Amino acid sequence: MDFLRPASWEEALAAKAEHPTAVPIAGGTDVMVEINFDHRRPEYLLDLNRIVDLYEWETGAESVRLGASVPYTKIMENLRAELPGLALASHTVASPQIRNRGGVGGNLGTASPAGDAHPALLAAGAEVEVESAARGTRLIPVDEFYTGVKRNALRPDELIRAVHVKKADGPQQFSKVGTRNAMVIAVCAFGLALHPATRTVRTGIGSAAPTPVRAGAAEDFLNAALEEGGFWDTGKIITPSVAKRFADLCSAACNPIDDVRGTANYRRHAVGVMARRTLTWTWESYRGARPAPEGAA
Amino acid sequence: MRVNFTVNGRPQEADDVWEGESLLYVLRERLGLPGSKNACEQGECGSCTVRLDGVPVCACLVAAGQVEGRDVVTVEGLAQFARQRAAGGCATGACGTPLDEARRWQAEGTGPGTGEDAGLSPVQQAFIDAGAVQCGFCTPGLLVASDELLERNPNPSDADIREALSGNLCRCTGYEKIMDAVRLAAARRSEEV
Ligand SMILES: Cc1cc2nc3c(=O)[nH]c(=O)nc-3n(C[C@H](O)[C@H](O)[C@H](O)COP(=O)(O)OP(=O)(O)OC[C@H]3O[C@@H](n4cnc5c(N)ncnc54)[C@H](O)[C@@H]3O)c2cc1C
Ligand code: FES
Numbered sequence: 001m002d003f004l005r006p007a008s009w010e011e012a013l014a015a016k017a018e019h020p021t022a023v024p025i026a027g028g029t030d031v032m033v034e035i036n037f038d039h040r041r042p043e044y045l046l047d048l049n050r051i052v053d054l055y056e057w058e059t060g061a062e063s064v065r066l067g068a069s070v071p072y073t074k075i076m077e078n079l080r081a082e083l084p085g086l087a088l089a090s091h092t093v094a095s096p097q098i099r100n101r102g103g104v105g106g107n108l109g110t111a112s113p114a115g116d117a118h119p120a121l122l123a124a125g126a127e128v129e130v131e132s133a134a135r136g137t138r139l140i141p142v143d144e145f146y147t148g149v150k151r152n153a154l155r156p157d158e159l160i161r162a163v164h165v166k167k168a169d170g171p172q173q174f175s176k177v178g179t180r181n182a183m184v185i186a187v188c189a190f191g192l193a194l195h196p197a198t199r200t201v202r203t204g205i206g207s208a209a210p211t212p213v214r215a216g217a218a219e220d221f222l223n224a225a226l227e228e229g230g231f232w233d234t235g236k237i238i239t240p241s242v243a244k245r246f247a248d249l250c251s252a253a254c255n256p257i258d259d260v261r262g263t264a265n266y267r268r269h270a271v272g273v274m275a276r277r278t279l280t281w282t283w284e285s286y287r288g289a290r291p292a293p294e295g296a297a
Numbered sequence: 298m299r300v301n302f303t304v305n306g307r308p309q310e311a312d313d314v315w316e317g318e319s320l321l322y323v324l325r326e327r328l329g330l331p332g333s334k335n336a337c338e339q340g341e342c343g344s345c346t347v348r349l350d351g352v353p354v355c356a357c358l359v360a361a362g363q364v365e366g367r368d369v370v371t372v373e374g375l376a377q378f379a380r381q382r383a384a385g386g387c388a389t390g391a392c393g394t395p396l397d398e399a400r401r402w403q404a405e406g407t408g409p410g411t412g413e414d415a416g417l418s419p420v421q422q423a424f425i426d427a428g429a430v431q432c433g434f435c436t437p438g439l440l441v442a443s444d445e446l447l448e449r450n451p452n453p454s455d456a457d458i459r460e461a462l463s464g465n466l467c468r469c470t471g472y473e474k475i476m477d478a479v480r481l482a483a484a485r486r487s488e489e490v
């Protein structure tokens with residue numbers, strides 16, 4: 001095994017081009033487990049810890065450009081206002097020790113259907129910025145990034161530079177089912193974001209299909225129902241039958257498996273429950289935050 | 298490969314390090330510092346917790362090559378680290394814990410609860426006084442994590458303590474005495490101030 005220690009982003013891209021089989025290592029919280037248990041013996045480890053750009057983030061007008069290695073702890077501490085869904089999801093990852101090292105770049109690299117960042121990224125709207133020495137930068141919509149179980153759209157010579165996550169324009173929620181509050185891989189997870197600016201609702205489902213997915217049909221139904229009923233203007237309580245239909249469609253978007261953490265049926269059911277709850281929570285804050293109608297006390 | 302880094306305030310060099318090796322292995326097997334424990338090697342138990350550039354991490358999940366040029370504090374250096382912090386830094390320029398001392402490190406004095414002269418950090422003393430140590434396997438990781446919590450947050454709520462220690466498993470105590478120990482260390486500190 002060789003240990004490559006590029007000091008800059010350019011050096012890292014050059015190293016990845018020269019050794020396409022090199023395994024990047026950022027926080028190491030996925031990679032080191034595999035090496036410790038001899039599940040993986042890469043020819044080259046490509047250390048990303050010295051590349052300071054990957055630990056920085058910039059807040060723009062529309063989105064946050066989040067460096068691939070920014071640890072979850074920093075997201076929780078610094079980006080709660082801009083990226084509430086991702087901050088909530090970050091807080092549910094493992095333990096402080098893991099959150100101090102692991103980040104979204106590694107979560108995307110692993111592309112596990114159970115990765116907690118994914119539902120939040122899908123719901124908020126995000127693009128993955130990847131780069132290669134040969135072809136430069138491309139932006140991959142996060143919906144297209146996950147290509148199969150633990151597979152992603154990265155080419156062998158590419159590295160993840162950053163994730164551009166849309167700044168929240170309304171309330172966001174993240175919900176996760178597990179046996180306890182810390183150190184738990186999701187049985188299933190759900191992210192939901194209200195986007196009052198475009199009058200849309202977006203979702204993300206974790207651990208209930210081969211890849212993280214959005215509940216497209218559920219979103220379409222809800223967007224139409226909210227528009228037709230004038231809900232965005234009046235801020236009235238969402239009709240229970242609408243919430244129920246939305247939850248059912250979210251369940252239907254799942255394609256889960258039975259495994260040690262839970263059965264497929266349980267996952268479908270739990271996703272429906274989380275969909276209804278996160279919709280209620282976010283809608284309540286949306287109603288609460290709206291300016292009071294004129295003349296009202 | 299060779300790895301140069303700072304351990305407990307002193308520069309160290311580890312030779313013949315395999316590229317896939319963890320920081321935990323380097324500390325225990327190459328530098329002879331077995332204080333950081335190895336129980337799971339997968340980040341689940343926290344018994345290998347050390348500070349890497351001040352940040353608590355699982356040493357079993359840091360690749361050895363990643364610590365080149367960086368600063369590590371282990372449980373063996375914790376007492377000295379806490380003394381230096383209390384003194385507001387290193388005045389003499391000869392601070393930290395040398396490797397041979399760290400290897401032999403143990404509390405001075407005899408028996409548990411011997412008090413001020415034992416050379417323990419406040420958190421270590423509190424763990425003994427509160428009866429938070431049974432088999433002791435989880436203790437080094439818990440000490441490093443608790444010490445960092447109190448450095449950051451001198452007056453933690455119970456929820457803060459549970460959160461900060463949520464990555465450290467203990468199979469013996471049932472955690473109540475560990476909670477007591479951290480509360481005790483915080484209370485003693487606020488009395489001093
Ligand atoms: C005890 C424990 C509990 C955990 N609990 C959770 C949990 O609750 N939720 C959760 O989502 N995850 C969990 N994980 C998994 C892990 O912490 C996350 O997936 C984390 O986001 C990985 O980030 P990292 O920087 O440590 O990745 P690394 O291990 O460094 O890398 C992970 C993968 O991404 C690739 N990679 C990293 N950076 C880049 C880059 N810039 N460009 C291209 N490829 C890259 C690597 O080659 C590797 O394939 C847990 C892990 C452990 C050990
Ligand atoms: S040995 Fe590192 S967390 Fe268990």
Ligand code: FES
Binds near residue numbers: 432435436
């Ligand atoms: S005292 Fe035995 S594991 Fe904690």
